[in-house]
Amino acid sequence: MKFNFQEICMTAPAYDLTELQKESRMGAMGTLDTAREIRRIDLSNFEARKAEIADQLWDAAVDVGFFQLVNHGIRPQEIQAAFAMAERFFALPESVKQQYPHKKALNVGWESRAQVRPSTGTPDQKESYQITRPHMADLWPTEAELPGFQATMLAFERKSWGVGMQVLSCFAHKLGFADDFFTRAHDPEHADYQSTLRLLHYYAIPPEVQDKLDLWRAGAHTDFDCLTLLYQRQGQGGLEVCPGKEMDAQAWTPIPPDGDAITCNIGDMLMRWSDDRLPSNFHRVRNPQPGEYMGPRYSLAFFAQANRSALIEGPARKYPAISAGDYLKQRVAANFKAY
């Protein structure tokens, strides 16, 4: 498939969500800003310290929108086990992975170079596999193909959900909702649960193209969800952020992997649900530059996406109510147009 930059620009205004119109303007390289502080929030002793943690989360979310969680209760061994399994999954033969293809209607399963970001108009240089509990019937590799994969990933998904709900309970509190408001909206026992664990593998850069890289590992975007929990691997950097309120300046700040800290960002769903008080933020994964590590990059992302039937409506009703199901459908459609 050929991509023509002008064509992309001309089609951009056709997006009906304002989030997408914004995104279509964010494809340029921009400049570097290393002065922004990515705050680290300590979740230890959560129940007793909840009020203090909620204040810290709120301030970090409002200022930069990205923050890192430490002492979050997920053990380093569990994170490493999930990464090891993800690596094994992506190392399966193409013919095996093809049996578990991405389903656009449900946004689950395996894809390779299929996600075209509205910002760049080119396919992300990655493969990914998405797990959404209720829709996995024919999408798990068999135990013979990859022993222990399903159990490891389901356990990791559940742990990530737990941490995500702690953070969201703080935001609920600050927004004047009941503390368990978002936990109920992300109920995993419900058939319309749509939170997703995504395994990501950005391809190693072959030597012959290392000095002429024009594609993005992940083009600039905001996430569709309420909250993203991102796990990165030491030595495999490239993630950069540009706070939404500063998008006109297009200055990007790197967020290097940092031990077992979980990198978090607010997504568009929570921005809308908070009447824009909690801004979602642009981020991207850039290619390594000459002299940097050119090997593969793995990451794991948990997207807390409210259940399909949940109604997104802020306390001040700034936007018309929309179901989380309808909201997500529009965003997925704009990213996977080709099929």
Ligand SMILES: O=C(O)CCC(=O)C(=O)O
């Ligand atoms: O892999 C990363 O570091 C970022 C992934 C990401 O932003 C996404 O999948 O939405």
Ligand SMILES: [Fe+2]
């Ligand atoms: Fe993202």
